[in-house]
Amino acid sequence: MPKEDATELLSIDGHEVRVSNPGKLYFSKQTKLSKLDLVRYYLSIAPGALAGIRDRPIVLKRYVNGAEGEAFYQKRAPSQRPSWLRTITLAFPSGRTAEEIVVDDAAGLAWIVNLGCIELHPHPVRSADLDHPDELRVDLDPGPGVSWPDVRTVALEVKSLLDEMGLRGWPKTSGSRGMHINVRIHPRWTFDEVRRAALALSRAVERRAPSIATSKWWKEERHGVFLDYNQNAKDRTTCSAYSVRPVPDARVSAPLHWHEVPDCEPSDFTVLTIPKRFAEIGDPHAGIDEAAGSLEKLLELAAQDESAGLGDAPWPPHFRKTESEPRRVAPSRAKSVAKAPRTKMPLIVVANSPSKEAALAGLERWKRNHPEAAKLLAADDVLVDSMRGRSSSWTRIRINLRHVPEELRPLNETPDPDDDPTREWRKMHASKKGN
Numbered sequence: 001m002p003k004e005d006a007t008e009l010l011s012i013d014g015h016e017v018r019v020s021n022p023g024k025l026y027f028s029k030q031t032k033l034s035k036l037d038l039v040r041y042y043l044s045i046a047p048g049a050l051a052g053i054r055d056r057p058i059v060l061k062r063y064v065n066g067a068e069g070e071a072f073y074q075k076r077a078p079s080q081r082p083s084w085l086r087t088i089t090l091a092f093p094s095g096r097t098a099e100e101i102v103v104d105d106a107a108g109l110a111w112i113v114n115l116g117c118i119e120l121h122p123h124p125v126r127s128a129d130l131d132h133p134d135e136l137r138v139d140l141d142p143g144p145g146v147s148w149p150d151v152r153t154v155a156l157e158v159k160s161l162l163d164e165m166g167l168r169g170w171p172k173t174s175g176s177r178g179m180h181i182n183v184r185i186h187p188r189w190t191f192d193e194v195r196r197a198a199l200a201l202s203r204a205v206e207r208r209a210p211s212i213a214t215s216k217w218w219k220e221e222r223h224g225v226f227l228d229y230n231q232n233a234k235d236r237t238t239c240s241a242y243s244v245r246p247v248p249d250a251r252v253s254a255p256l257h258w259h260e261v262p263d264c265e266p267s268d269f270t271v272l273t274i275p276k277r278f279a280e281i282g283d284p285h286a287g288i289d290e291a292a293g294s295l296e297k298l299l300e301l302a303a304q305d306e307s308a309g310l311g312d313a314p315w316p317p318h319f320r321k322t323e324s325e326p327r328r329v330a331p332s333r334a335k336s337v338a339k340a341p342r343t344k345m346p347l348i349v350v351a352n353s354p355s356k357e358a359a360l361a362g363l364e365r366w367k368r369n370h371p372e373a374a375k376l377l378a379a380d381d382v383l384v385d386s387m388r389g390r391s392s393s394w395t396r397i398r399i400n401l402r403h404v405p406e407e408l409r410p411l412n413e414t415p416d417p418d419d420d421p422t423r424e425w426r427k428m429h430a431s432k433k434g435n
Contacts, residue, residue, distance in 0.1 A: 051286070092235045217313055252270060
């Protein structure tokens with residue numbers, strides 16, 4: 001293995017890419033992988049990885065201290081970059097703009113991995129048309145205690161519905177606990193229309209599999225597998241095909257054939273196994289760009305929902321509120337406007353940390369400190385939220401005490417740990433509004 005402080009110079013398709021600190025361990029626990037190992041992994045499956053990011057602006061999610069360290073999001077392209085790496089200016093719902101990297105070849109892929117980009121986060125648009133997505137993204141996010149077989153079952157329900165809508169879905173493991181299904185579409189519809197179609201799809205799947213699928217935005221109302229329609233809102237990104245995830249065994253978001261879905265296991269797809277699979281069977285998503293379809297039937301389904309009284313669903317917090325959107329506040333915090341008092345969920349926050357591992361350790365400490373309450377919790381009473389700000393992410397853990405009698409409910413104490421990276425920004429923002 002190269003020394004950590006050395007430099008490795010790679011010649012890739014006529015471009016030179018310098019890998020700094022090539023021996024630096026990016027995975028140091030269950031799997032031992034250096035930065036150079038990650039670069040070589042991506043080069044080994046470059047045609048597949050590039051199919052998901054080529055000609056798209058990409059958000060740089062950088063793990064400069066490896067997979068076990070804190071990540072930060074960098075939308076703006078670094079000022080010092082190769083002359084052969086192009087950029088494009090993207091506008092966001094906030095009104096801000098950013099010049100983002102566009103990766104078109106293996107050299108560009110290696111260059112962003114050298115920056116610490118373990119995962120790849122492309123936008124669902126091409127550089128020639130930044131206002132009309134060419135991809136609808138179905139993100140299956142299982143709640144606490146939800147089994148992997150339930151995720152696979154919901155994925156197959158999504159496939160069945162897409163078939164009826166005249167669309168082709170391309171499944172892949174998320175590399176964590178869920179599954180993604182990408183759908184190529186003609187770039188004719190706006191972000192709002194694509195999200196509206198995704199919401200209709202989520203609600204339809206929920207109706208088909210109500211015991212294991214949900215379209216509910218608020219975690220305290222969910223059960224089973226959440227179909228996250230808001231991943232289709234403008235400025236949202238998800239990890240693309242062949243992305244490495246920051247988990248101990250270096251799992252990969254692995255493209256699948258549909259016949260593999262009923263029996264697949266996420267742990268089978270890692271940095272160590274995917275290159276061999278890619279060499280033997282190629283890319284299961286190789287035909288995705290030739291399979292663009294129409295959203296018309298899904299939008300007809302959305303119109304039917306709206307005629308039946310189903311309005312918009314909640315958006316992420318930094319988006320402007322729509323006319324038909326319900327109140328953007330968690331049910332447990334909503335003030336009742338009805339005459340009868342509304343039952344609120346008894347939620348407490350027990351941990352905030354940029355490190356998910358530290359937050360989960362805080363949860364275990366809370367359980368040890370409150371054993372009587374802890375033993376009464378159901379699996380979905382523990383809400384592990386992955387929080388994302390403009391440039392940072394952190395884990396918040398809340399506990400729903402609905403199954404704990406009032407006399408046994410612990411007080412809402414100061415979280416342990418209590419490291420919310422946005423706190424100072426929110427204090428500063430609040431003081432500015434007050435002036």
